[in-house]
Amino acid sequence: MQKETQSLKSLSHSYNVNINKLYYLSSRKKYSKNKIKKTVFEEKYGKGDHAINYYNYFLPRFINKKNNFKQLKDQFFTDYQLSNILNPLIIEVIWEKIMNIYLKVS
Numbered sequence: 412m413q414k415e416t417q418s419l420k421s422l423s424h425s426y427n428v429n430i431n432k433l434y435y436l437s438s439r440k441k442y443s444k445n446k447i448k449k450t451v452f453e454e455k456y457g458k459g460d461h462a463i464n465y466y467n468y469f470l471p472r473f474i475n476k477k478n479n480f481k482q483l484k485d486q487f488f489t490d491y492q493l494s495n496i497l498n499p500l501i502i503e504v505i506w507e508k509i510m511n512i513y514l515k516v517s
Contacts, residue, residue, distance in 0.1 A: 419433045419434060419447065422448070422451055426454070426455055426493075428451055428454060428455075433451075448492075448494075448495060449495050449496075452490070452494045452495075455490075456490075461494045461497050462496075465490075465491060465497065465505060466505050466508065466509065469483065469505075470509055470512065473510075473512075473513050474512065474513060474516050487506065488506075
């Protein structure tokens, strides 16, 4: 697994979020690091139910044979940590659902 990002700058580069937006959230609104990570997660995967959004984001990418499976897997098991809502048990359930569909399609 990848090392968890430590700074706002690395978050902005990793998830293609405007660094000024993250600095604004951290200074003006007194957001904690966890709230900023959640904001980045919701910007990439959508607001609402994090588990459903995460599933809906990754399922088509795994089914599409053009995507690199190893990179997607690394991203899948790393990005959930931004949510602060998703935990390893929920991620395993989502992974099993995706892999069942992936194996049926293959």
